[in-house]
Amino acid sequence: MDLLTEAVNFFKSNKSYHVLFNHIRKKYESLGRIGGTIPTSLFSQTDLGAIGAFLGMPADKVAAKETLSILLFEEKLKQTKFASIPLKKILDTYFGEEIISKKQRKQEKALYLKERVQATKALHPSITFWFDHLLERTRDSGWIYRLVEMDYKTFEEWALILARSWTSLPNKPERLPLFAQRITGNPHAFDVNEDGGKLLLHLLAVDMRKDSESVVSMPTGTEGINYLLAKYDLYRDDVLNFVTCAGLLAEVDNNGGVHPVWLAASDMNTVLNMPLREITTLKRIYPHKGSHVWLVENAGVCSAILDEVPSVPIISTNGQFKLAALQVMDRLVKEDCVLHYAGDFDPEGLLMAQRLLGRYPDHVQLWRMDVEHYQQSEPRKSIGQDSLEKLRNITDSTLRDIADEMRMTQKAGYQEALVEQLVADVKI
Numbered sequence: 001m002d003l004l005t006e007a008v009n010f011f012k013s014n015k016s017y018h019v020l021f022n023h024i025r026k027k028y029e030s031l032g033r034i035g036g037t038i039p040t041s042l043f044s045q046t047d048l049g050a051i052g053a054f055l056g057m058p059a060d061k062v063a064a065k066e067t068l069s070i071l072l073f074e075e076k077l078k079q080t081k082f083a084s085i086p087l088k089k090i091l092d093t094y095f096g097e098e099i100i101s102k103k104q105r106k107q108e109k110a111l112y113l114k115e116r117v118q119a120t121k122a123l124h125p126s127i128t129f130w131f132d133h134l135l136e137r138t139r140d141s142g143w144i145y146r147l148v149e150m151d152y153k154t155f156e157e158w159a160l161i162l163a164r165s166w167t168s169l170p171n172k173p174e175r176l177p178l179f180a181q182r183i184t185g186n187p188h189a190f191d192v193n194e195d196g197g198k199l200l201l202h203l204l205a206v207d208m209r210k211d212s213e214s215v216v217s218m219p220t221g222t223e224g225i226n227y228l229l230a231k232y233d234l235y236r237d238d239v240l241n242f243v244t245c246a247g248l249l250a251e252v253d254n255n256g257g258v259h260p261v262w263l264a265a266s267d268m269n270t271v272l273n274m275p276l277r278e279i280t281t282l283k284r285i286y287p288h289k290g291s292h293v294w295l296v297e298n299a300g301v302c303s304a305i306l307d308e309v310p311s312v313p314i315i316s317t318n319g320q321f322k323l324a325a326l327q328v329m330d331r332l333v334k335e336d337c338v339l340h341y342a343g344d345f346d347p348e349g350l351l352m353a354q355r356l357l358g359r360y361p362d363h364v365q366l367w368r369m370d371v372e373h374y375q376q377s378e379p380r381k382s383i384g385q386d387s388l389e390k391l392r393n394i395t396d397s398t399l400r401d402i403a404d405e406m407r408m409t410q411k412a413g414y415q416e417a418l419v420e421q422l423v424a425d426v427k428i
Helices: 003-012 015-031 045-055 059-064 070-077 087-095 102-121 125-135 139-150 152-166 176-184 195-208 222-230 260-267 299-308 323-334 347-359 371-376 385-393 397-409 415-427
Strands: 037-039 067-069 242-246 248-251 272-275 284-287 292-296 314-316 338-342 364-366
Touching (some): 003 015, 015 102, 045 070, 102 139, 125 139, 125 195, 152 176, 260 272, 284 323, 299 314, 314 323, 323 338, 347 364, 385 397
Parallel strands (some): 292 338
Antiparallel strands (some): 242 272, 248 284
16 A cells, blocks of 8 residues: 555544545635634534644644644644655545645636637637627626536527527518527527527627727616617517607608608697607608707606697607607707707606716707706605615716705606696797
């Protein structure tokens, strides 16, 4: 029997050494070297007796030290017939594997996953740009690496689907379920809450990023997801996704022919609930008169304004912005229109206003959205703490004063209280 085997057999002959070696292993995995201390409270009295016997001191003296030095144990080992064998070698043989640090294990795993991604990249040259981004290991791709680690075969299958999707993107509007059916045979393959949908969104987001950006901004809300998909002529819902509008004209092409439905609605002062399906076919949208369009968040307020001024160019977003509303606004901005926006005086309303200001900085003007009109709305409804926390996200200088006032009062006000003033504005 060689000396190493004899040493391992010696330490395996007593269960107390097994407890000790487990703790030494954990320390090595943490530090990456032999060293550190172990609290003596982790050992039983029997364990302390066995360890003390090896160290040449009674159990109570070992316990009194409160910590056991691993280097001291190694020094005592060098005073035995096993002196020529490093403690690390005994540790590896004892556990039947090379013990490595957590840091080294993490590095080895990262290298393994990188090699997997590189191997898959070689099979799909059409989406090299996407794999190159994955290999940068930015935080937005962390979840994809977890997929590679947990189920590499599934990742390979999705990579093939993504490559096929990229080369088969529509050149005219197509519904996402039909696109999924065409590519995979499963209309739900790209549902945005599933891996397939998330991977497709990530692929598109990587393509959309600016060259100077290393981290991809993944959309999370419905508005952002729909907007990203629409950039590639993909639509999740083009019928129930609609916007309420009046006093606007539209053209299918640039030849000056006004769409008859929009023209008739304008002539008759009729409100349209226009679905995204129809909006995507339009090249131009503009007011039937002037260059100013009035935007309100609330359908009831929109209707009240139209009661008094039936011909006003107006849009009701009906709460949070749907893609249909954004597409109409995109086209209005291309016509250099001024968009006057009035929303509710609550955290959500301020965030909506901030999004519009950020999206159309040269074309949006806040419409009676200031501290004075917040106070005139007679805020009464209490705002919950979760909702108040959203005010921390208000960074636009034109909205900070309202946010500060709202944070003090902890009350919400609504645009219904300002209808008379809003009507007076559009009558001018």
